[in-house]
Amino acid sequence: MKIFPLVFAVFISFLSKAQISDSTQSPQIYFKANALFLPVGILNAGAEYQLKDKVTLQADLLISPWKSFNGRPMQIYIVGLDARHYFKEAFKNWYLGANIAASRYIMQKWNYWSDGPYQYTPDSPVYIASDLYQVGFSTMFGATAGYQFQFNDRWNMDLFLGGGNVQSFYKGMHKKLGIRYDTDPTRNYNRSGEWLIYRGGVMIAYKLKS
Numbered sequence: 001m002k003i004f005p006l007v008f009a010v011f012i013s014f015l016s017k018a019q020i021s022d023s024t025q026s027p028q029i030y031f032k033a034n035a036l037f038l039p040v041g042i043l044n045a046g047a048e049y050q051l052k053d054k055v056t057l058q059a060d061l062l063i064s065p066w067k068s069f070n071g072r073p074m075q076i077y078i079v080g081l082d083a084r085h086y087f088k089e090a091f092k093n094w095y096l097g098a099n100i101a102a103s104r105y106i107m108q109k110w111n112y113w114s115d116g117p118y119q120y121t122p123d124s125p126v127y128i129a130s131d132l133y134q135v136g137f138s139t140m141f142g143a144t145a146g147y148q149f150q151f152n153d154r155w156n157m158d159l160f161l162g163g164g165n166v167q168s169f170y171k172g173m174h175k176k177l178g179i180r181y182d183t184d185p186t187r188n189y190n191r192s193g194e195w196l197i198y199r200g201g202v203m204i205a206y207k208l209k210s
Helices: 003-016
Strands: 029-034 043-052 055-069 072-086 093-107 117-119 126-128 132-150 155-174 190-209
Touching (some): 029 155, 043 190, 055 093, 072 132, 093 190
Antiparallel strands (some): 029 043, 029 190, 043 055, 055 072, 072 093, 093 132
């Protein structure tokens, strides 16, 4: 999957050659939090810094601390970086960006939510799918698209959605027995690669520096 870091590097190189503003105004920085996740106890916050007239760089993190959410483990920790290009000017209206992120998780994937039977291999024991969960980490390379509304000189609202390729490395565990359900003497981690939407929401942003 070397193509994805390469695409990201090419995009950053393209942005770095964008025309620098002649304006003497100081670069702006916004701190923001995702209003969609806060009501369920998940923190998704970040800071977006202006590099050029139409170019910003955003660093953000997501923390889901739930050891059990509706009976399912959902501990997820993600750090990410966006390079964004605005079509009008920084922090206003439509933008596109490249995203790179990494995660660490202890969670149950959506396709294990049923109480049906699950068997890792034909020779493995048969378990109940909802008793199983995954422990691992992922790397993500993708794109972000969004729109920023400006309420006033200090406050913005950032609507965004992003996705791309997710490479995951994980171990499968049994909640009640405390053992691995995916034992394989040839490898320590399972690996999966998927194309997913992995970020999005409504960020409420406050300008810290004029």
